[in-house]
Amino acid sequence: MKITVISDTHMPKKAKTLPIQVVKALQQSELIIHAGDWQTIEFFHELVQYGEVKGVYGNVDSVELQSRLPEKQIIEIVGFRIGVVHGHGKRWTTERRALEAFAESHVDCIIFGHSHIPVLKETNGILLFNPGSCTDKRRQPQPSFGIISLDEGLHAEHVFF
Template identity: 65%
Template sequence: MKLVVISDTHIPKRAKGLPSKLIADLKDAELIIHAGDWQTVDIYHELATYGELKGVIGNVDNEELQRILPESLVLEVNNFRIGVVHGHGKGLTTEKRALATFKEQNVDCIIFGHSHIPVNKMHEGILLFNPGSATDKRRQAQYSYGVLTLNEEISAQHVFYDEKH
């Protein structure tokens, strides 16, 4: 099973639309997960045209998004439990805030955003995954999003690229 994972799209502030590289992967994704900072509900509706969409709010999301999306969620997909949170807040690092959100949830994977810094590592048996940003690389060398593959095990990889159109 293929899941496309994105975060921090910040559309329309940081880009006019979704990058073509991302759109190509969205077309055959079985599930799309957005870890917050969509900015407006328009990108939510656009992503939903590509398939099943799950997501959470981030710290820049408008009131309409705040009404329809949770701050965090746990998805059960192919016998895996996946926690999703944006990761913003005070104190600790983004990664530590994400871990704290699901400390009592018994998850296999935590997807988070906020920092725009790609992360793909194991922490005490939990896969921590930040896809980076598809449209706002900040101080990163490239734009990025992620693909999770769920078979007997869960694995993640980043897709990096230079142009956001």
């Protein structure tokens, strides 16, 4: 199974359309996960045109998105448990807030956003994955998004462009 992971798209404020690299990945995915800061419900409706979408709201999302999406969720797919949270808050680092959000749950992977900084590392047996942003790279050298492959294991990678 192939999953496209995006976060911090901030559409339409930071981009009017998704980059072609992202569109191609969405067209080839079986699931799309968005880790928050979509910005508008219209962008949610745009993503649904590519396939099944799961996601959480972030700190800049509209009231309509916040009423439709959870703050965090666990997605169970072919035996893997993936936690998704945006990661915003006042205490600690974004990474630590993401870990704390699932401290009482068994998860194999935590997907988070907020910082716009791509992260791929293992902590205490949990894969931490921040796809970065494909539309608002901030101080990063390149925009990015993520691909997760599920087969005999869970494999995550960044796509930089």
